[in-house]
Amino acid sequence: MGHLKLVFRSLLPFLLALPVLWAATAVLAHFEMWSFQYILMMAFIDVILAVSLNVVNGFTGQFSLGHAGFMAVGAYTAAKITVAMRGMDVLGLPPGVSDQVVFSAALVAGMLTAAGAGFLVGMPSLRLRGDYLAIVTLGFNEIIRVVIENTPFLGQATGISGLPRRTTLVWVGMGAVATLVMARRLVGSTHGRALLAIREDEVAAEAMGVDTTGYKVRAFVISAAFAGLAGGLLVHLIQLCTPRSFTFVKSIEVVVMVVLGGLGSVTGSVIAAFVLRFGVEALREAQQYRMVLYSMLLIVLMLTRPTGLFGTREIWDLLPRLRRRRAEGGAQ
Amino acid sequence: MSAPVSENPVLEARKVTMQFGGLKALSEFELDLRPRELVGMIGPNGAGKTTAFNAITGVYAPTSGDVLVSGERVNGQRPYAICKKGIARTFQNIRLFKDLTAIDNVRVACHHRRQAGFTAAFIRSAASLADERSITRRAEEYLAVMGLADRRDELARNLPYGEQRRLEIARALATGPKLLCLDEPAAGMNASEKVSLLELIRKIRDDFGLAILIIEHDMRVVMGVSERLVVLDHGIIISRGTPEKVRKDPKVIEAYLGDAYLAEKHISVPGEGA
Numbered sequence: 216m217g218h219l220k221l222v223f224r225s226l227l228p229f230l231l232a233l234p235v236l237w238a239a240t241a242v243l244a245h246f247e248m249w250s251f252q253y254i255l256m257m258a259f260i261d262v263i264l265a266v267s268l269n270v271v272n273g274f275t276g277q278f279s280l281g282h283a284g285f286m287a288v289g290a291y292t293a294a295k296i297t298v299a300m301r302g303m304d305v306l307g308l309p310p311g312v313s314d315q316v317v318f319s320a321a322l323v324a325g326m327l328t329a330a331g332a333g334f335l336v337g338m339p340s341l342r343l344r345g346d347y348l349a350i351v352t353l354g355f356n357e358i359i360r361v362v363i364e365n366t367p368f369l370g371q372a373t374g375i376s377g378l379p380r381r382t383t384l385v386w387v388g389m390g391a392v393a394t395l396v397m398a399r400r401l402v403g404s405t406h407g408r409a410l411l412a413i414r415e416d417e418v419a420a421e422a423m424g425v426d427t428t429g430y431k432v433r434a435f436v437i438s439a440a441f442a443g444l445a446g447g448l449l450v451h452l453i454q455l456c457t458p459r460s461f462t463f464v465k466s467i468e469v470v471v472m473v474v475l476g477g478l479g480s481v482t483g484s485v486i487a488a489f490v491l492r493f494g495v496e497a498l499r500e501a502q503q504y505r506m507v508l509y510s511m512l513l514i515v516l517m518l519t520r521p522t523g524l525f526g527t528r529e530i531w532d533l534l535p536r537l538r539r540r541r542a543e544g545g546a547q
Numbered sequence: 548m549s550a551p552v553s554e555n556p557v558l559e560a561r562k563v564t565m566q567f568g569g570l571k572a573l574s575e576f577e578l579d580l581r582p583r584e585l586v587g588m589i590g591p592n593g594a595g596k597t598t599a600f601n602a603i604t605g606v607y608a609p610t611s612g613d614v615l616v617s618g619e620r621v622n623g624q625r626p627y628a629i630c631k632k633g634i635a636r637t638f639q640n641i642r643l644f645k646d647l648t649a650i651d652n653v654r655v656a657c658h659h660r661r662q663a664g665f666t667a668a669f670i671r672s673a674a675s676l677a678d679e680r681s682i683t684r685r686a687e688e689y690l691a692v693m694g695l696a697d698r699r700d701e702l703a704r705n706l707p708y709g710e711q712r713r714l715e716i717a718r719a720l721a722t723g724p725k726l727l728c729l730d731e732p733a734a735g736m737n738a739s740e741k742v743s744l745l746e747l748i749r750k751i752r753d754d755f756g757l758a759i760l761i762i763e764h765d766m767r768v769v770m771g772v773s774e775r776l777v778v779l780d781h782g783i784i785i786s787r788g789t790p791e792k793v794r795k796d797p798k799v800i801e802a803y804l805g806d807a808y809l810a811e812k813h814i815s816v817p818g819e820g821a
Contacts, residue, residue: 218673221671221672221673221676224671225670225671396669397669400668400669400671401668401669403668403679404668404675404679405654405655405657405658405661405668405678405679405682406658406665406668407668408647408651408654408655408658409655409658411644411647411651411655412644412647412655412658415643415644415645415646415647416642416643416644416645418606418626418638418642419638419642419643419644420644420655421625421626421627421630422604422606422626422627422630422635422636422638423627423630423635423655423656423658423718423719423722424627424630424631424656424658424659424722425627425655425658425659426625426627427627428625433665527646
């Protein structure tokens, strides 16, 4: 009984999100708001990227600039799998169901390969910090791009086109929920506190029994896995997988979201992802002045709120009632 | 000495030498610490006291010599591994996790005593929730011991200086050490604060049954609280023994006050060759 309750509680966010996403899909379809739905899906993908990068840059305090590289690894893995399995009925399932099964398997495979890439980059980079680590991760991002552009199997510079459109609002929504749940449970646990301790003072963390190397690798691996998920979702939304989607400009875009929202704040990352995605769309009216206005918006925000929109705080820190309940729950 | 001699030493340092290029910051450092012993380490600035701490706690790997914790050689092991074996420390310049709350500072130090694995945290397994509860309970106990219970949810950076010092000790205690190394815990405190802190340190030793190694600049304070003293100068142990003996040692007086003082007081230093 106790176990069942635990399982239920750990799945609760997903069970709650599913009907909401179904309803949202139905409403958007009813009013035929296709472009809004598209932007919303892109915003959810940005949420996955920003929150997962926050695990490394915000919680652990390491400066990674190679998030798009991990996205690329996940995206190409997933794309290769869905293309190879197209038209096949897995386990004799009806085509619709089979496609979904293949897609979820492709996403998981993308996450795993991206996690592997995260491990590979994490290991040698751990001796470095600050600017040096940023340069190494940036270099990794470029290596991935150059390798893809020169590998015929991966379609070189033209990439893989004609991917099936599998990404729906429900898929990206569930991906975002999974990322949020991961981040929340991580910071709420002793492992997350170990990451925060590394950010605060690496020497002291090590002296207090935290295996700093091990935890930095773990942060990299988790962050990369979810970047891989975002990559897989993205290419099955735009139905095209090219190295141009995963340049370091994309990495910087994600860093901007994390910094704007506040390093270490999950809420901040989510809000910044939405603000930037919808902001860019709203500025379309301004035509050629769009990027000028966008940059000015960023400058103004950084001048007025140097620690980002939320600093290291979370939305639940601002709600006294919720906070009290949490404190009581923690003390029992 | 209060500790029975038969007990095995918690810490043994055997000819520990630290060399940085041409500089010998510590040479042939020898120290035995038995359970429940309170030993003071003194010496003028740059004598190598903190270097000795760093060599013991794994921040540096000793150039030569051995460090043994409960009879096990730990040279060259990472600080977190040495911490798990039972050596905790504080820092001369406070190194708290400034943007974490007091309770979280202490909870980090309970981290290595968890039972559940890494992935358990994501599925919120029963074991990981039990871990969180026991870690929180333990952290609250240590905060209470150091008189910080009402500061539980305060950010470390917002605490007054004296409380930051105490929080650092609470954090070190939470790692469950056999030996607690305090690097100038009373630095920057006034005389009465120092006395109450040292009373507290003695109480911790008695309640938790720890060995304590303490670096302190203030001779009067450290003389009052320590059972044994080790005096370092230029990386070499120049004197050791009971506070009474060390106090009268001309070498110690010379190291602290210079030979002009000795000449004035007509004290001669044996073995002036060094």
